[in-house]
Amino acid sequence: AQKVTQAQTEISVVEKEDVTLDCVYETRDTTYYLFWYKQPPSGELVFLIRRNSFDEQNEISGRYSWNFQKSTSSFNFTITASQVVDSAVYFCALSEVSGGYQKVTFGTGTKLQVIP
Amino acid sequence: KAGVTQTPRYLIKTRGQQVTLSCSPISGHRSVSWYQQTPGQGLQFLFEYFSETQRNKGNFPGRFSGRQFSNSRSEMNVSTLELGDSALYLCASSLVRFGDSGANVLTFGAGSRLTVL
Numbered sequence: 001a002q003k004v005t006q007a008q009t010e011i012s013v014v015e016k017e018d019v020t021l022d023c024v025y026e027t028r029d030t031t032y033y034l035f036w037y038k039q040p041p042s043g044e045l046v047f048l049i050r051r052n053s054f055d056e057q058n059e060i061s062g063r064y065s066w067n068f069q070k071s072t073s074s075f076n077f078t079i080t081a082s083q084v085v086d087s088a089v090y091f092c093a094l095s096e097v098s099g100g101y102q103k104v105t106f107g108t109g110t111k112l113q114v115i116p
Numbered sequence: 117k118a119g120v121t122q123t124p125r126y127l128i129k130t131r132g133q134q135v136t137l138s139c140s141p142i143s144g145h146r147s148v149s150w151y152q153q154t155p156g157q158g159l160q161f162l163f164e165y166f167s168e169t170q171r172n173k174g175n176f177p178g179r180f181s182g183r184q185f186s187n188s189r190s191e192m193n194v195s196t197l198e199l200g201d202s203a204l205y206l207c208a209s210s211l212v213r214f215g216d217s218g219a220n221v222l223t224f225g226a227g228s229r230l231t232v233l
Contacts, residue, residue, distance in 0.1 A: 033219050043204065044120075045224040052219065091159065097218040101164070101171050102210075104149075104222065108158040 002027045004094050006107035013082050014115050021077045021110045023092030029053075033095040034068065034075045039109070040088045048090075051075065082114045118143065120225035122207050128231045134195040137228045141188050141209030148190040149222065150182060153204040162205075165190050166212060194230075202232045 003026040013019045025034065032053045037045040049059065051068050059066045063080045079086055092107040121140040129135050141148050149172075150162040161174040165184035182192040188209075194201055208222035 031218070035221070037222075037224075043206075043226040043229075045206065045208075045222070047221050047223070050219065050221060095218045095220075099172075102212075102218045102220055103172065104161065106151075106159040 002029075002032075002094050002096060002103070002105045004092050004105050004107035006090075006092055006110050008110045009108070010111045010113070012113045012115060015084060016081050018078060018080050019082050019112065019114075021079075021090050021092075021112065023075045023077065023107060025073050025075065025092070025094045027073075027094060027096060029096050031097070035093040035095060035104075036066065036075075036077050037091045037093060037106075038088045039091065045091060048077075079112075082112075084114050084116050087112060087114045120207055120209050120223055122205075122225035122228050124228060125226065126229050126231075128233060129197050130233050131197055131199060133197050134193060135197060135230060136191055136193045137205055137207075137230075139190045139192075139207030139209075139225060141190070141207075142211075142223055145209035145211050145223070146188050147210045147212045147220070148184055148188065149208045149210070150190070150192050151206045151208065152176075153206055153227070154202075159206070162192065197232045199232050202230060204229050 005024045034051045036048040039045045065078045067076045089109045089111045091109045095104045123138045147166045149164040152160045164172040168184045179195045184190045204227045206227045208224045210220040
């Protein structure tokens with residue numbers, strides 16, 4: 001069974017601090033995809049990044065970076081020099097093909113509050 | 117292009133009533149998924165529709181149902197509402213590519229917030 005754990009329920013940081021959101025996943029499949037979504041107060045989840053299980057290369061996009069390590073089943077997300085606009089709930093998700101169809105399992109989310 | 121549109125955004129019902137929520141996916145997206153989000157349970161998968169057929173269903177009672185129309189618009193219905201059905205119901209659409217690799221990105225609507233009194 002697939003499972004995604006985001007142990008940090010809420011994090012508060014002061015603006016300009018760096019913050020890392022943890023994500024640990026469980027799966028028996030060798031082929032899968034990992035996602036991060038951001039949910040601002042407006043409600044809709046916004047796609048941030050997708051990685052496949054064969055690509056462990058870390059990625060940096062502006063102030064965002066992601067560290068994928070299959071050895072520890074982790075896909076952590078770091079925001080550098082946080083800003084108030086980063087305040088949101090962040091979800092890590094695991095996607096696999098099950099019974100021929102895509103099955104997506106979300107973590108419980110980490111609420112990030114950036115204090116000005 | 118227009119995003120995923122969910123209506124209504126907010127609604128209040130009483131126990132025992134039923135409710136219908138609507139979702140219009142991004143043009144060209146044929147897959148529509150529904151999720152229930154609550155503070156205690158997080159995001160839980162309800163069901164997915166593709167080409168008017170339910171392809172996947174989560175672990176919810178039969179009071180939760182849905183359908184998809186030929187234009188890919190989807191509705192979900194909850195009958196005999198209970199207090200525990202109070203939640204944000206999110207709809208997501210995706211452009212399903214050949215092979216269904218699991219890589220499909222979900223585009224979410226802003227949700228319908230249901231309060232059951």
